[in-house]
Amino acid sequence: MFHCCLICTDFSDGLYRLVDFVPALAASGMKQIIFLHSVPLWEEGGIPRIDDEAIEKARDRLQQSLKSVPDGVDIKIEVPSGRPIDTIPKAAKTHQVDVVITGMPLRSLLQEKLFGSTTAGLVRACTTPVLILRPQLISTYTCEELDLRCQHLFRYLLIPYNGSNASKYLVQKIKDYAQNRPDSSLEQCLLMWVVDEGGRRGVPRDYQLREAQEQLEPVKAELEQLGLQVNTEVRLGNPYEEILDAALEFDISAIAMASDNLGKLIEFPVRSFAGELMRRSWHPILFFPPQR
Structure with missing residues (x-):
């Protein structure tokens, strides 16, 4: 689905392991891979300075882990000095990556409020799609499991859809990327509409379910025109729970999301559908940022 990616690691999240799986990432269609580790400024003595020693150690660690790079794949290592929230969007723009x-x-909204989240800030700052992985899983995969995961990062996407502007935007972005997708990349989509049990009171549930299925059909046809295998699913229940359950049942690679509003950390009561899935899902989340 993507040709160029920026893989960001702080060496505690397990993502640094991906340097050992460049051939598997290449098998998923990646032609250019940039590994990035941000080194904070050294602030001892009261004057912030670039920590050249830490930068060199990080660069050596990433470089030494690179073992076999397939022909036609370009690998770069970036070790900038500064905060990840600043260095990652800058690197993504410099290298014109397709995905970060x-x-x-996993965190609750309260934990995000109290302790902050680099990734939550990143999805607000980036203009490119962001794939969010769970460090707990990446760290515990065996080499065989991680190799297979890297080959199929985007093979089967779950696309939540409800006719909203955000869901229409999401489908359009997936269509845009699918048109030029590499071989062995995106193959299937699950187009899913969850009728919320607490919504549209007074309207018969059967009617809502039938209406949802009817609205999914033309969207399915649009995606199938791009050579994708598309399944549809309409359910009644809690959107979060039903989507997470479907991700398990259908062997999903990642859940695709877009949002008109992710909320701000200072807005304590704000909850967005995309934000909650990012906090709660064990499955990878592929987030498409709003147009700016």
């Missing part, structure tokens, strides 16, 4: 890959531990 980063880690985000």
